[in-house]
Every structure is written in C-alpha cells, then in structure tokens.
Amino acid sequence: MxxxxxxxxxxxxxxxxxxxxxxxxxxxxxxxxxxxxxxxxxxxxxxxxxxxxxxxxxxxxxxxxxxxxxxxxxxxxxxxxxxxxxxxxxxxxxxxxxxxxxxxxxxxxxxxxxxxxxxxxxxxxxxxxxxxxxxxxxxxxxxxxxxxxxxxxxxxxxxxxxxxxxxxxxxxxxxxxxxxxxxxxxxxxxxxxxxxxxxxxxxxxxxxxxxxxxxxxxxxxxxxxxxxxxxSGFIGSPGMNLIQAGLTVDDQGQHWVKLNSDTLRLPDSILQERPALAQYVGRDVVVGIRPEDMEDATLVDQAEGALLHSVADLVEAMGSDVLVHFPVDAKPADTADTRALAEDSGADTVRAPSDSIVLVGRFSPRSRIY
Ligand code: ATP
Known part of the structure; x- marks a missing residue:
C-alpha cells in the first residue's frame, strides 16, 4: 500500500x-x-x-x-x-x-x-x-x-x-x-x-x-x-435544477429571485449562509434547487402560498420517491459552465439558450404537494 x-x-x-x-x-x-x-x-x-x-x-x-x-x-x-x-x-x-x-x-x-x-x-x-x-x-x-x-x-x-x-x-x-x-x-x-x-x-x-x-x-x-x-449539474440524480433568474430586494429587505413570470422568495437562511449574495442584487444569477428541496424551497411557502406556477406534465412513481416534472417559464442555466462559483467569479452572466425549462421535484409518495 x-x-x-x-x-x-x-x-x-x-x-x-x-x-x-x-x-x-x-x-x-x-x-x-x-x-x-x-x-x-x-x-x-x-x-x-x-x-x-x-x-x-x-x-x-x-x-x-x-x-x-x-x-x-x-x-x-x-x-x-x-x-x-x-x-x-x-x-x-x-x-x-x-x-x-x-x-x-x-x-x-x-x-x-x-x-x-x-x-x-x-x-x-x-x-x-x-x-x-x-x-x-x-x-x-x-x-x-x-x-x-x-x-x-x-x-x-x-x-x-x-x-x-x-x-x-x-x-x-x-x-x-x-x-x-x-x-x-x-x-x-x-x-x-x-x-x-x-x-x-x-x-x-x-x-x-x-x-x-x-x-x-x-x-x-x-x-x-x-x-x-x-x-452542480453533474452530481445528483436527478440533477440539480439550474435556472436563470434576477435577484431583487424589496422594501422590507426580503430577497426575491425573478424568473420570467414567477418570483420566488429567497429563504433568509440562504442569505445568512452566503452574505456575499447581497452583491448580486439587481443582477442575473443562477438559482440551483435540488429536486428533493423543491417542496421546501420553492413550491409552497406557508406564509405566502404557492410561489411557482406550473402544472406538472409528468409524474414518475419510483416506490420510495415520486419524481414530478414541472414545465416553467424560465431560462435554464448552462450546465457546461465551469467557471468557479466564487463570489466575484462573474458566473452570473452565463448563456441562456432558451426560455422554457422543466424542473424536477423529488417528493415522498405521501406528500400532497403534487
Ligand atoms: P469514456 O468514459 O468514454 O471511456 P474517458 O473519460 O475515459 O471516456 P478517455 O478515454 O480518457 O476519456 O479519452 C479522453 C480524450 O482522449 C477523448 O477525447 C478521446 O477521444 C481521446 N483519446 C483517447 N484515446 C486516444 C488515442 N489513443 N488517440 C487519440 N485520442 C485519444
């Protein structure tokens, strides 16, 4: 050895x-x-x-x-x-x-x-x-x-x-x-x-x-x-959902990511973990959501109600999990992009090939989200 x-x-x-x-x-x-x-x-x-x-x-x-x-x-x-x-x-x-x-x-x-x-x-x-x-x-x-x-x-x-x-x-x-x-x-x-x-x-x-x-x-x-x-896109199965979005902040200091027609509230915990995100307000960013985090992060917010508007177009039951495909009006990010996700990397300017994307969510079969 x-x-x-x-x-x-x-x-x-x-x-x-x-x-x-x-x-x-x-x-x-x-x-x-x-x-x-x-x-x-x-x-x-x-x-x-x-x-x-x-x-x-x-x-x-x-x-x-x-x-x-x-x-x-x-x-x-x-x-x-x-x-x-x-x-x-x-x-x-x-x-x-x-x-x-x-x-x-x-x-x-x-x-x-x-x-x-x-x-x-x-x-x-x-x-x-x-x-x-x-x-x-x-x-x-x-x-x-x-x-x-x-x-x-x-x-x-x-x-x-x-x-x-x-x-x-x-x-x-x-x-x-x-x-x-x-x-x-x-x-x-x-x-x-x-x-x-x-x-x-x-x-x-x-x-x-x-x-x-x-x-x-x-x-x-x-x-x-x-x-x-x-x-981000290579590791994980199904892969991470990567979406082009704009980052904004409202009067109450709440951060939002804007897709083409939907706006998602960014959980406070993300900003606490990555304070450097504040620099990106007013700029394009890429939002990454693991399929298993869809429920927590995007679809339903207890206070705000549903945030992402989509009708599932495919449901794949796998026994332990259910994969749900959601077409969304948003730009996909370029998963071939190998520039570092460092705070000043400029990774906020990746190419957006089209305006439609299918997000994948992974839920428990007992979940009532889909
Ligand atoms: P795979 O999973 O398909 O086996 P890999 O990641 O193992 O791919 P390699 O086989 O190491 O990749 O090949 C890397 C690159 O080198 C490829 O572009 C391949 O075409 C090229 N390559 C491999 N062997 C030769 C060779 N004998 N002569 C010229 N190019 C080669």
Missing part, C-alpha cells in the same frame, strides 16, 4: 488530442478515490498513465516514494481491473486468478494458498475449474477482481468494472468492492461515468471535464458545495 501522487499530469495524443491537462491529485495511503466525469473527459487516460499503459506527456506520477513515469507497467506494483474483465478464455478461473503470480514464478504452494483465499472472499471457490465462457457476468467480474487482489498490489486501478453488469448485480458488486477495499486497505483509483457509483464508493470523488479536474472532495461536500455549474 502506498500514497499515489499525480503532479501536473498531462497527456497529448499523437494526433494532438489533449486528453488530460495539469492533473494534480494526492491519493492517501488506503484511500478510495473515484474519478468521475462524462464520456471523453480523460479519466481512462489518466488511469492508464498511472497503470503504465499510456506514456506521460507532462508531469509526474509517484507511488510511495518512487517516481514511476519511466517504470514499466509490470514493475509498478499496481493491478488494474478493466471494464471488459480481460480474462484469458482458455484458462480456468484458478489459472486466471493465478496468472500474475505464475508469471512471477511464485512457488506453487504459495499460489495455491493465495488463490484459494481470494476465491473464498469472492465466493468463487466452487467455480475454480470453470472457463470464463461458462460463468455469468457477475462471476467473470469477480474473477477479474480476484486476479487484481491476489497480487496484493500497492495500488488498485479500476476502469468502469461494473458497467457490463445489470442494474441489480451492479449494486451488489458495488457493495462487495467497497467491503473488499475497506478490508484490504489498498489505495484505489476507480474510474466511472456514473455519479451514483462515484458518490457511494469514493472516500473522495474527483470530477473531471474536458481533461481538467473540476473539484475533488468527499461526496457530501461535492453535493453540498459544488464549485461550478458543471459540478
């Missing part, structure tokens, strides 16, 4: 594509870090550079106290699990798991011992003689995990290891990976485009876009304190 440091890491492919730009990350010994972002954001490239499967254009990768830029993949003491599992079809489960150890000419009895221990952890003991083609997707995935675990590497690298599984199995395997990583305490970098996976697995989550790191933080902090509109 070891600390993994990426310092100013960059990758430009031969055709000029800039896949990763100045990536700085310090992953603590034993930490589970998830790299998340939309397709093409450079997360796989970053992981492959750490694995030694891709050359580094700029910057440095350190594992423990070694700079590994020029160290071949097999000598980096990392183990990678691929989306495709990359199992050897002609080898049975035992030999697939043992492969890396056999290659290193480990004594047979040691190999036997290690493979059996890992197979037991992953509930594969009864399948050790089978070939990959005779296994289910979930079992193949566990063999791929077993092959990484058996080597007891300093760092685990996982590239979308669950994306080929059905939804139910994905949730089960997610929990198994979390337990396994906690029990083994191996420094882990896990790549996914699925923000739910990122939030549930990561000690910290690093959000990337266009090859650039946007924010790295523990999941709850990312959720509560996104640094820009992109992270």
């Amino acid at each position: 070891a600390e993994l440091v990426l310092a100013g890491l960059g990758k430009a492919y031969g055709d000029g594509t800039r896949a990763v730009t100045k990536l700085d990350l310090e992953i603590q010994d034993g930490e589970f870090l998830v790299l998340v972002g939309p397709s093409g954001c450079g997360k796989t490239t970053a992981l492959r550079m750490v694995a030694g499967l891709e050359t580094v254009s700029e910057g440095e990768i350190r594992i423990g106290d070694r700079v590994v830029n020029d160290i071949p993949s097999r000598d980096r003491d990392v183990a990678m699990v691929f989306q495709s599992y990359a199992l050897y079809p002609h080898l049975n489960v035992f030999d697939n798991i043992a492969f890396g150890l056999t290659l290193r000419r480990m004594p047979k009895t040691d190999i036997e011992q290690r493979v059996r221990r890992v197979a037991e952890m992953l509930e594969l003991t009864d399948h050790l003689d089978r070939k990959p083609r005779n296994l289910s997707g979930g079992q193949r995935q566990r063999v791929a995990m077993g092959r990484a675990m058996v080597r007891a590497p300093q760092v685990f690298l996982m590239d979308e290891p669950l994306s080929n599984l059905d939804a139910k199995l994905r949730v089960q395997m997610r929990a198994q990976i979390a337990r396994m990583q906690r029990d083994l305490g191996v420094t882990t970098v896990y790549v996914t485009h699925d923000q739910t996976e990122a939030m549930t697995l990561g000690d910290r989550v690093a959000v990337m876009k266009g090859g650039v790191l946007q924010q790295v933080a523990p999941p709850q902090e990312l959720y509560d304190r996104p640094v820009n509109l992109f992270v």
Whole structure:
C-alpha cells in the first residue's frame, strides 16, 4: 500500500488530442478515490498513465516514494481491473486468478494458498475449474477482481468494472468492492461515468471535464458545495435544477429571485449562509434547487402560498420517491459552465439558450404537494 501522487499530469495524443491537462491529485495511503466525469473527459487516460499503459506527456506520477513515469507497467506494483474483465478464455478461473503470480514464478504452494483465499472472499471457490465462457457476468467480474487482489498490489486501478453488469448485480458488486477495499486497505483509483457509483464508493470523488479536474472532495461536500455549474449539474440524480433568474430586494429587505413570470422568495437562511449574495442584487444569477428541496424551497411557502406556477406534465412513481416534472417559464442555466462559483467569479452572466425549462421535484409518495 502506498500514497499515489499525480503532479501536473498531462497527456497529448499523437494526433494532438489533449486528453488530460495539469492533473494534480494526492491519493492517501488506503484511500478510495473515484474519478468521475462524462464520456471523453480523460479519466481512462489518466488511469492508464498511472497503470503504465499510456506514456506521460507532462508531469509526474509517484507511488510511495518512487517516481514511476519511466517504470514499466509490470514493475509498478499496481493491478488494474478493466471494464471488459480481460480474462484469458482458455484458462480456468484458478489459472486466471493465478496468472500474475505464475508469471512471477511464485512457488506453487504459495499460489495455491493465495488463490484459494481470494476465491473464498469472492465466493468463487466452487467455480475454480470453470472457463470464463461458462460463468455469468457477475462471476467473470469477480474473477477479474480476484486476479487484481491476489497480487496484493500497492495500488488498485479500476476502469468502469461494473458497467457490463445489470442494474441489480451492479449494486451488489458495488457493495462487495467497497467491503473488499475497506478490508484490504489498498489505495484505489476507480474510474466511472456514473455519479451514483462515484458518490457511494469514493472516500473522495474527483470530477473531471474536458481533461481538467473540476473539484475533488468527499461526496457530501461535492453535493453540498459544488464549485461550478458543471459540478452542480453533474452530481445528483436527478440533477440539480439550474435556472436563470434576477435577484431583487424589496422594501422590507426580503430577497426575491425573478424568473420570467414567477418570483420566488429567497429563504433568509440562504442569505445568512452566503452574505456575499447581497452583491448580486439587481443582477442575473443562477438559482440551483435540488429536486428533493423543491417542496421546501420553492413550491409552497406557508406564509405566502404557492410561489411557482406550473402544472406538472409528468409524474414518475419510483416506490420510495415520486419524481414530478414541472414545465416553467424560465431560462435554464448552462450546465457546461465551469467557471468557479466564487463570489466575484462573474458566473452570473452565463448563456441562456432558451426560455422554457422543466424542473424536477423529488417528493415522498405521501406528500400532497403534487
Ligand atoms: P469514456 O468514459 O468514454 O471511456 P474517458 O473519460 O475515459 O471516456 P478517455 O478515454 O480518457 O476519456 O479519452 C479522453 C480524450 O482522449 C477523448 O477525447 C478521446 O477521444 C481521446 N483519446 C483517447 N484515446 C486516444 C488515442 N489513443 N488517440 C487519440 N485520442 C485519444
């Protein structure tokens, strides 16, 4: 186990594509870090550079106290699990798991011992003689995990290891990976485009876009304190409602946000928490409301009555929650905007592509709001 440091890491492919730009990350010994972002954001490239499967254009990768830029993949003491599992079809489960150890000419009895221990952890003991083609997707995935675990590497690298599984199995395997990583305490970098996976697995989550790191933080902090509109919109499912509005203040000192035809009262608590908002009075702002906060924040105010005028056009019952879609006469914000949401960032001037937006609310099925 070891600390993994990426310092100013960059990758430009031969055709000029800039896949990763100045990536700085310090992953603590034993930490589970998830790299998340939309397709093409450079997360796989970053992981492959750490694995030694891709050359580094700029910057440095350190594992423990070694700079590994020029160290071949097999000598980096990392183990990678691929989306495709990359199992050897002609080898049975035992030999697939043992492969890396056999290659290193480990004594047979040691190999036997290690493979059996890992197979037991992953509930594969009864399948050790089978070939990959005779296994289910979930079992193949566990063999791929077993092959990484058996080597007891300093760092685990996982590239979308669950994306080929059905939804139910994905949730089960997610929990198994979390337990396994906690029990083994191996420094882990896990790549996914699925923000739910990122939030549930990561000690910290690093959000990337266009090859650039946007924010790295523990999941709850990312959720509560996104640094820009992109992270605001990307983290959370369904995503945060982001609406263009104008901020005004009335004679009583009450703050309001004005959409095209509706006006919402801004809860006092928001102003107390973020006094800098006062500077934005008279200017355009972006209002972000999590679907689960719709009831509290916007739709009904005990004193004022209904504030947002809309007729729900879609209701999705999900058992534990009900998602309600509200078309609203307002401008959506630009969720590709990566400018910081700092007090003087100028993030109040984002482009507004159209004048109609559908807000999503998440309510309890017992709620009578919709
Ligand atoms: P996905 O989730 O779709 O796998 P990703 O976030 O992992 O995407 P990368 O695979 O790292 O993204 O790709 C980042 C960028 O680099 C993309 O624009 C991609 O087209 C480009 N890219 C990846 N591999 C190569 C290559 N071998 N040559 C040129 N460009 C590449």
